Amino acid sequence: MEKLLADLNLRYELNVPLGPLTWYGVGGPAAALAHPSSIQQLSSLLVRCREAGKEVYILGQGANLLVSDRGVDGVVVKLDDPNFSGMEKQNQKIVAGAGMDLARLVLQAAKAGLAGLECVAGIPASLGGAVRMNAGGAFGDIGRSVKRLQVMDASGQVYYRQRDDLMFGYRSTNIVAKCILQVEMDLTPDDPEELIKRVKEIFLYKKNSQPLADHSAGCAYKNPDAPGEDEMANLPRALLRVPVAREGRYSAGMLIDRAGLKGYRVGGAEVSPQHANFIVCYPGCTATNVLEVMTHVEQVVLDTFGIRLQREVVVWP
Ligand SMILES: Cc1cc2nc3c(=O)[nH]c(=O)nc-3n(C[C@H](O)[C@H](O)[C@H](O)COP(=O)(O)OP(=O)(O)OC[C@H]3O[C@@H](n4cnc5c(N)ncnc54)[C@H](O)[C@@H]3O)c2cc1C
Missing domain, CATH: 3.90.78.10 (UDP-N-acetylenolpyruvoylglucosamine reductase, C-terminal domain)
Structure with missing residues (x-):
């Protein structure tokens, strides 16, 4: 693994326990944990791993993840560099890095008077993980605010996915790219005070109905379709x-x-x-x-x- 990563000019650690990086808090180590600081670094890493036949796993906040006790014999990528977790407001739009903390994003959007993300208040996630899972619940899901995604495929190529060709279903999406890099969201102007109140209400609703303080990955199962x-x-x-x-x-x-x-x-x-x-x-x-x-x-x-x-x-x- 050292040989695979050493000349990539990339921050990484070897044999890293993954439990502490997930909400469950259990599971074995990753052969390597990489923290790319640019698209170029991530792309080179994916190319190198592909050539060597090593699997790459993208880790968000580990809030929907169970790592087996064996761990993973591959490279886990964490988008925790500031270059992957910033956000920019452009009129009614927010463009944010996939590594951004979802709770921070929800609050920033509410404070900026932009509605649409309150529905995911209280859901622990990185923005990329939330979009990949189409996180949501009784109040709506994140998919309905997504306008465009910047993604990278397993061969390190960057491309965009537009709203029209994205499908957001119940805790599912048609995103097949290896990594979501950046998310563009279309939001609606609203009163910041009202939005902050709504964020707090939804957070309290979740806190009172779910064991948020325990180690878990939220709902373990999808709600099954009822028969016709x-x-x-x-x-x-x-x-x-x-x-x-x-x-x-x-x-x-x-x-x-x-x-x-x-x-x-x-x-x-x-x-x-x-x-x-x-x-x-x-x-x-x-x-x-x-x-x-x-x-x-x-x-x-x-x-x-x-x-x-x-x-x-x-x-x-
Ligand atoms: C207490 C608790 C409450 C929860 N409540 C809810 C809820 O109400 N509604 C809900 O929908 N979920 C809920 N969850 C589950 C979890 O919060 C969501 O699934 C969330 O979207 C996971 O995001 P993450 O960043 O932690 O992803 P991770 O758990 O790290 O990863 C999940 C999957 O997404 C992939 N992934 C992560 N980042 C990227 C990226 N940048 N590009 C491509 N793939 C990526 C990973 O490879 C993995 O396959 C809850 C979890 C907990 C612990």
């Missing part, structure tokens, strides 16, 4: 008693709760007693504990309701 009318006759009886929560989907948390799994624990990992879609880590927890809880939850929900839960949390490798 024609499938109703064949549904397991237990599922008929579960109400469809929102936008034609069941709440994954409600399914896990009704399957009796709140408080289910393996080692230091537990299905949160406060919010069943959160798997939280206590001292001594390992990534294997979290994965064991997930495997059990998935099996019990499948057996009880005939529903295969889809993971929202990204697992490395």
